Amino acid sequence: MLKKLIILRNKIDILDKKLLEIINKRLILVKKVGIIKNKHKLPIYDPKREKYIIKRKRKEAKKKGISPNLIEKILYCIINESYLYEQKKNFKKLNSDILTILIITNNKMGHFFKKMLIMSNYSVIIIELENFKVNNNINDLFLNISIVIISINISIPYFDILIYKLKKLPKNCTIIIISSIENILIKKISKIHKGPILGLYPLFNLKSIILIKKSILCCFIHKSKSYIWFLKQMEIWGLKIKNIDIIKYNKFLFLKSLQYFSTLIIYNIFLLKKNEPLEKQLSLFSIPFCDLNLFPLKKKFLKDLKLYINTILFSNSNEKNIRKYLIHMNNIINLIQKKKIKEIINIFKYN
Structure with missing residues (x-):
């Protein structure tokens, strides 16, 4: 019996070896x-x-x-x-007319775009926001710059400094804004820059090993013909482009900010105000609860709380939306108090 088992296992080992050879041949073809x-x-x-x-x-x-x-x-x-x-591997460069791309950043997303653009054979200068803020040779910096990519997470007081320096950009320069606070930046930059402006919102995080099939929202602000090539360049990287107009874009950003802000308030009331450390409280809950990534949420929003309040309130219509949101929340609370399970379930059913 043991002898038969060894014979069968040896046959499996031979097949596994052949399988590896086949996979290797397939990968060679993939490279071609x-x-x-x-x-x-x-x-x-x-x-x-x-x-x-x-x-x-x-x-x-x-x-x-x-x-x-x-x-x-x-x-x-x-x-x-x-x-x-x-x-x-390196990617094909789509626009040979682009001289230099400047990236102003203080986050990982800015460095991600730097990596992808360099892999696409573009000349890239990256400046951390703090260095850009104190750079007095801004006119020299903007020489031969075709595109400025702004990928930042900053508080409101820094906006004016950034906007002031961007006034010195050439009129035909394209500005690409990649941030969770685009609505504020777009509104301010649109007033001082009449050249091409593109808003991007990545629907992926940089922990993803595979970039393929990940999506990015693209909102055309000014002169879209100037940066259509950039969208095609991102498609070559493997990203799925989802075009969206400015109205839907602002609505999306508002809902995203409201989601984060309301989540922060809830956890601030029920968790952060307690005497025990947040880490100890979360350890009492199940894994799905911890999957909400409360640690980066707490760090990010407590650091720039004023920024996200302003993000929510950037439009007059948002006040009405917040009131509607609170009305819905109150209705749900009333249903919970009355233990009306069917009514609560019906809320989440789509027509």
Whole structure:
């Protein structure tokens, strides 16, 4: 019996070795595909191709009596590994007319865009916000600058300094704003810069290993023709572009800010005001509760609380929206007090 087991295991080992060889051959072919994509300025991610592969192989697996779900999981692992390779190589530069890109930042997202742009063969200068604030040679800095990317998390007093220095930008320079406070920045920058302006809101965090299939909101503010190439450049990186108009964009940012702010208030009332350390209180709860990432939330919003209050109140219409929000909250509280379970469930049902 033991002898038969050893024979069977040896056969499995041989098949595993062949499987590794097949996967290696596939990855070699993927590299060749990547070279062709790069040459012809094609995006890394091809959703139609991926969907076709998965659908076809699921059918073939079913015919052979193999679990389609198993084959799908295996294929996704192999495909994702291919995407990881694609992310590590250099990308095709789409706009050879761009001389230099300046990034003003004090966060990781700014450095992420620096990395991706350098991998796309653009000349990039990155300045930390503190250094930019004290830089008196601003006219020299703006020489030959085609694009300024602003990716910041700052408090309100610094806006005026930033806006004042941006007044010295050439009129044809494109400003790209990547921030959780775009609505305030866009409003102020639009008044002093009549050149191209683009608002971006990444719908991903930088902890993601694979950038492919991640989305980014794009809002055209001024002269969109000047930066259409930049959107296509991000598509080559693997990002999915979601265009949105300024009205929906501002509404989205308001709701996002309100979500964070209301969450902060709730946890400030129920957790942060207690004498025990927050870490100790959270340890009493389940994992799903901790998944809300309260530690960065606390750090981020307590640090710039005034900023996020201003973000919520930047528009007169937001006051009405906040009142509606409070009315809904009060209605839910009343239902909870009366233990009307069905009514509470119905609130979350879509028509």
